[in-house]
Amino acid sequence: MQNANPIDTLIExxxxxxxxxxxxxxxxxxxxxxxxxxxxxxxxxxMQAVADSARECLNCGNVGTSxxxxxxxxxxxxxxxLCVVEDVADLWAMERARVFRGRYHVLGxxxxxxxxxxxxxxxxxxxKARLATxxxxxxxxALNATVDGxxxxxxxxxxxxxxxxxxxxxxxxPIGGELDYLDDGTITAALNARKPI
Amino acid sequence: MQNANPIDTLIExxxxxxxxxxxxxxxxxxxxxxxxxxxxxxxxxxMQAVADSARECLNCGNVGTSxxxxxxxxxxxxxxxLCVVEDVADLWAMERARVFRGRYHVLGxxxxxxxxxxxxxxxxxxxKARLATxxxxxxxxALNATVDGxxxxxxxxxxxxxxxxxxxxxxxxPIGGELDYLDDGTITAALNARKPI
Numbered sequence: 001m002q003n004a005n006p007i008d009t010l011i012e013x014x015x016x017x018x019x020x021x022x023x024x025x026x027x028x029x030x031x032x033x034x035x036x037x038x039x040x041x042x043x044x045x046x047m048q049a050v051a052d053s054a055r056e057c058l059n060c061g062n063v064g065t066s067x068x069x070x071x072x073x074x075x076x077x078x079x080x081x082l083c084v085v086e087d088v089a090d091l092w093a094m095e096r097a098r099v100f101r102g103r104y105h106v107l108g109x110x111x112x113x114x115x116x117x118x119x120x121x122x123x124x125x126x127x128k129a130r131l132a133t134x135x136x137x138x139x140x141x142a143l144n145a146t147v148d149g150x151x152x153x154x155x156x157x158x159x160x161x162x163x164x165x166x167x168x169x170x171x172x173x174p175i176g177g178e179l180d181y182l183d184d185g186t187i188t189a190a191l192n193a194r195k196p197i
Numbered sequence: 198m199q200n201a202n203p204i205d206t207l208i209e210x211x212x213x214x215x216x217x218x219x220x221x222x223x224x225x226x227x228x229x230x231x232x233x234x235x236x237x238x239x240x241x242x243x244m245q246a247v248a249d250s251a252r253e254c255l256n257c258g259n260v261g262t263s264x265x266x267x268x269x270x271x272x273x274x275x276x277x278x279l280c281v282v283e284d285v286a287d288l289w290a291m292e293r294a295r296v297f298r299g300r301y302h303v304l305g306x307x308x309x310x311x312x313x314x315x316x317x318x319x320x321x322x323x324x325k326a327r328l329a330t331x332x333x334x335x336x337x338x339a340l341n342a343t344v345d346g347x348x349x350x351x352x353x354x355x356x357x358x359x360x361x362x363x364x365x366x367x368x369x370x371p372i373g374g375e376l377d378y379l380d381d382g383t384i385t386a387a388l389n390a391r392k393p394i
Binding site for chain 2: 026033047
């Protein structure tokens with residue numbers, strides 16, 4: 001890289017983003033330089049705005065631009081349903097489905113003995129505190145269907161047993177899924193949870 | 198997307214980068230928000246610095262932070278060799294190889310009848326002007342070995358014939374290349390250009 005400093009610095013920083021390496025960072029920066037009016041300048045401003053204002057919701061762990069996020073501060077979302085997710089990306093995925101109208105609790109990861117992640121590293125104490133103060137009628141465990149996700153769901157279900165109604169997302173054949181492409185575990189789960197028509 | 202405005206704006210802008218779509222843009226933005234101290238704030242500043250200072254070299258078309266780029270303004274690079282490349286990414290690739298010590302001329306693309314790109318859309322007039330004013334002893338055509346690149350190289354070779362020594366990059370087996378994985382065209386070119394040992 002022979003160019004002057006700011007361009008090299010930008011390439012080096014862009015290469016640290018997930019999904020980008022040095023090569024795609026160079027490509028992105030060249031593209032940005034070509035579009036410096038319509039794209040680079042607004043992007044720089046948007047990044048600064050997010051750097052200045054982004055924070056985690058003190059209540060649920062969602063990211064937003066205020067101490068209490070839009071969902072937690074929306075009275076219409078106080079339905080008594082609390083959906084527990086692993087991270088903010090999962091919360092956004094739930095929101096894109098536009099089907100859940102309650103509130104969320106973002107754990108910030110999963111329990112992992114290997115990585116030394118225990119209940120206090122996640123937002124499990126905050127979850128218990130919310131159940132004591134908010135009027136929650138049902139906790140929906142919407143953790144990923146991975147080993148770590150299931151372990152964490154089991155732990156939370158044990159910890160909350162008897163205090164609140166608990167549920168988890170159904171497992172089965174995804175919409176549009178073809179049996180031939182599904183793994184054995186999914187087919188087993190779908191068969192075990194089969195429904196009368 | 199339910200979040201407040203700056204985060205949505207940032208995701209929308211990031212998704213316009215080459216190689217990123219909406220999904221990877223969301224992932225990158227969540228990562229940036231998590232690392233807003235060590236990464237997002239410096240990245241915003243680097244983008245603003247590049248937006249404020251990046252420009253194309255008036256002489257060769259390279260990008261940099263001054264009207265004449267570091268290579269054109271470096272007297273040590275005035276070797277009489279002029280390497281013609283399609284775009285800045287190719288110039289950077291040549292520089293990474295650290296073997297060429299002359300100057301460059303960035304065309305800004307290739308001739309393309311389909312896309313309506315003629316010689317005047319590229320920096321071919323500027324190339325002729327440089328040959329008239331700079332002491333160039335050899336023009337090396339380092340265009341991509343694609344149909345458009347070869348067409349453009351032929352056009353430039355015709356246009357400059359008799360005014361300066363012309364050469365092009367050698368074609369053959371890439372270093373580390375395995376014959377079994379090479380296309381027929383490369384094997385043909387390598388065989389036709391075979392060298393006595």
